[in-house]
Amino acid sequence: MTYAVRSATARFGHTLALDDVTVEVPGGSVVAVVGGDGAGKSTLLRALAGEVSLDAGTVEAPPRQRLGYLPASSGSWAALTVTQNIDFVAGIYGLAGDELAARRAELLHRAALTPAAGRLAAQLSGGMRRKLGFIMAIVHRPALLILDEPTTGIDPVSRIDLWRLVSEAAASGAAVLMSTTYLDEAERAGHLVVLDRGRVLVQGSYDQVRAGFAGVVTQADRPVRPGWAWRRGRILHEYWPGAGASEPPAGATAVEPDLEDIIIALSLARRDTVWS
Amino acid sequence: MTGTLLRATQVIRRFGEFTAVDDVSMHVRPGEVVGLLGANGAGKTTLIRMLLGLIAVTSGRVDLLGGPPDRERRRRLGYVPQGLGLYGDLTVRENLSFSARAYGTAEPALPPGLTGQAGVLVRELSLGAQRQVAFLAALAHSPDVLVLDEPTSGVDALARAALWDTIRAQAERGAGVLVTTHYMQEAQQCDRLLLMSDGRLVAEGSEADIIGSTTAVAVRTGDWARAFAALAAAGAPVMLAGRAIRVANADPAELAGVLEAAGIEASLQPVPATIEERMLMLARQARAS
Secondary structure, three states: OEEEEEEEEEEEOOEEEEEEEEEEEEOOOEEEEEOOOOOOHHHHHHHHOOOOOOOEEEEEOOOHHHEEEEOOOOOOOOOOEHHHHHHHHHHHOOOOHHHHHHHHHHHHHHOOOHHHOOOEHHHOOHHHHHHHHHHHHHOOOOOEEEEOOOOOOOOHHHHHHHHHHHHHHHHOOOEEEEEEOOHHHHHHOOEEEEEEOOEEEEEEOHHHHHHOOOOEEEEEOOOOOHHHEEEEOOEEEEEEOOOHHHOOOOOOEEEOOOHHHHHHHHHHHHHHHHHO | OOOOOEEEEEEEEEEOOEEEEEEEEEEEOOOOEEEEEOOOOOOHHHHHHHHOOOOOOOEEEEEEOOEOOOHHHHOOEEEEOOOOOOOOOOEHHHHHHHHHHHHOOOOOOOOHHHOOOOOOEHHHOOHHHHHHHHHHHHHOOOOOEEEEEOOOOOOOHHHHHHHHHHHHHHHHOOOEEEEEOOOHHHHOOOOEEEEEEOOEEEEEEOHHHHHOOOEEEEEEOOOHHHHHHHHHHOOOOEEEEOOEEEEEOOOHHHHHHHHHHOOOOOEEEEEEOOHHHHHHHHHHHHHHO
């Protein structure tokens, strides 16, 4: 089963939050949406979750009871314990008794939260609260799992725990759409979508994105055209989209661009097109 | 000046029975960018609060610009906390005036990206723009030492590159910079790394020094979902990496045995470990003990 948002356009007042965006999420895979603050990530996820109505385009999603959604703001009740939070959400989906107890124990174990089962959500660390949110989104074994920045701002070890949980969900057949600001996570997903100001800058597997990247990235201490250069540690990288004046000068050192380089280069090229 | 801007010497900090920072020695020199890494609860924030003079050490010694972190020395410090420390209900201009007055310095000019925003309330700005304002406020008095807690969390790649340009410019004019980050690619922007775990400094140096003897195995198979499930069930520290599976500190022969027992064909290949995998192994050791 493949879920999708097709040719989606969403406006909030004068802001074009999504501009003709198509993203498919096949079962058994993880699709990662990357982009900064204001790129349109949350709007895309909320559109697929049925929380935003589109000005144009279509949404293919399962019925609500087969959908799991973790919003960007935590989504647990601070004054309830970890167990009470899980049981409350499970109850909405009709999960109860031995079946619920077994499912709850399994998920707590996999998230390394068993020792915190009796703790109030208010007393959890940021990483633990995100893992609780994840359990609440997945307790009813949804066919489509939508996770809005599940790992932003949490420590690397909790991030790995969450990634393992996400991978396990996909391995058991769920279609997973998640947003992230971490590019190393996007590299890890089977399919990545780079959003920039409401538009898809590029999408595909990491290998496809790399193969489809046109132009050359060079490195130097001093850039030839500062507007096309960015910093990587002590040195600078510079993008040459190709053709005519934007060919690198003879003798420049080319580098193999990573995802960070590719996204910055494509963002600069888009700014150039939009502004000129 | 001893050539060191910031120094902790055998610093210990206890909260009741709990030792948050346990015998840590570290330093930051002029012109270098030092990355401080660690999981939650590793002791990073407590160490920073002692270096900034916000809490006292239980034992050991902290030197900021050659002496204790008193008010006079703290004037030469710039600090951008994770929460940015701005007043959301004040405008950009009012926030910058406030911090410039507090440090007794001139108000900074707005960079091109923020001109026209002087009268906008800070809470109405995008996160990327708020970070820019927090940097401007912290840098207006040309501090000798800059401490940044998760400086680029939540911003896009282009904005992150611009913030790193600013950080580098500070180091190039001679400031010492201490940066905490959860973003491992960002760690590679630093000149030197420190890794904390359970209150202790467990590794120091380049990325290779931090990774140390941690190894990893890449598992490639046509059926990653079943392979992932089988390895996870066997208790291996598995991670997904595109269509491949990575396992930290694993014995390839043992993994091959697990996969064979599950009837899954796969190729296994030792690969260089990542900083994250080193941190995962440290966390598993801490959980086990």
